[in-house]
Amino acid sequence: MFTGIVRERGRVAAVDGGAQRVRLTVEAPATAPAVSVGDSVAVNGVCLTAVEAGNGTLAFDAVPETLARTSLGRLAPGAPVNVEPALRAGDPLGGHVMQGHVDGLARVRSVEPEGDGRRIWIDASPDLLRYTVEKGSIAVDGVSLTVAALDDAGFAVALIPHTLAETTLGDLETGDETNLEVDVLAKYVERLVTMRR
Numbered sequence: 121m122f123t124g125i126v127r128e129r130g131r132v133a134a135v136d137g138g139a140q141r142v143r144l145t146v147e148a149p150a151t152a153p154a155v156s157v158g159d160s161v162a163v164n165g166v167c168l169t170a171v172e173a174g175n176g177t178l179a180f181d182a183v184p185e186t187l188a189r190t191s192l193g194r195l196a197p198g199a200p201v202n203v204e205p206a207l208r209a210g211d212p213l214g215g216h217v218m219q220g221h222v223d224g225l226a227r228v229r230s231v232e233p234e235g236d237g238r239r240i241w242i243d244a245s246p247d248l249l250r251y252t253v254e255k256g257s258i259a260v261d262g263v264s265l266t267v268a269a270l271d272d273a274g275f276a277v278a279l280i281p282h283t284l285a286e287t288t289l290g291d292l293e294t295g296d297e298t299n300l301e302v303d304v305l306a307k308y309v310e311r312l313v314t315m316r317r
Contacts, residue, residue: 124264
């Protein structure tokens with residue numbers, strides 16, 4: 121489980137493999153010392169299992185399901201990534217409950233300055249937008265955010281300077297692809313309501 125509070129802005133050290141499996145190596149010197157092989161770590165919002173850990177780096181294997189549903193397969197060496205270790209008992213719940221199970225990809229429609237921060241509009245498919253409500257929670261590339269506005273094609277988030285500086289969201293430009301995880305509680309509510317009909 122994760123909360124969407126990014127603990128480190130890591131960097132992709134290597135991407136090896138092909139369509140059936142990618143070995144992703146990430147430089148994460150602040151996170152890696154506390155991670156053991158087998159631990160879960162979110163990279164750009166994708167829950168991955170550490171298969172190597174040491175010397176300030178972490179390695180993960182991504183299989184076809186992960187590569188098809190997320191943007192991980194398009195990462196290149198040198199790319200910055202958001203890194204969050206799995207929540208441990210007693211850790212503060214600063215964001216919202218996240219699984220690191222990306223629901224789909226979305227695309228940045230626009231990036232506009234707004235005071236000291238930025239307002240970013242992101243277009244998403246209708247099957248994801250139905251779980252999105254104004255002032256509700258959403259995760260973009262693993263960052264817990266509040267939905268600031270909605271329209272028929274997407275939603276807006278308002279980013280503060282800290283988020284822009286400490287996560288990869290400060291690098292987003294129009295047309296960029298992002299990993300999206302909707303609020304899991306909304307999905308459970310929908311399922312329960314549907315089952316009662």
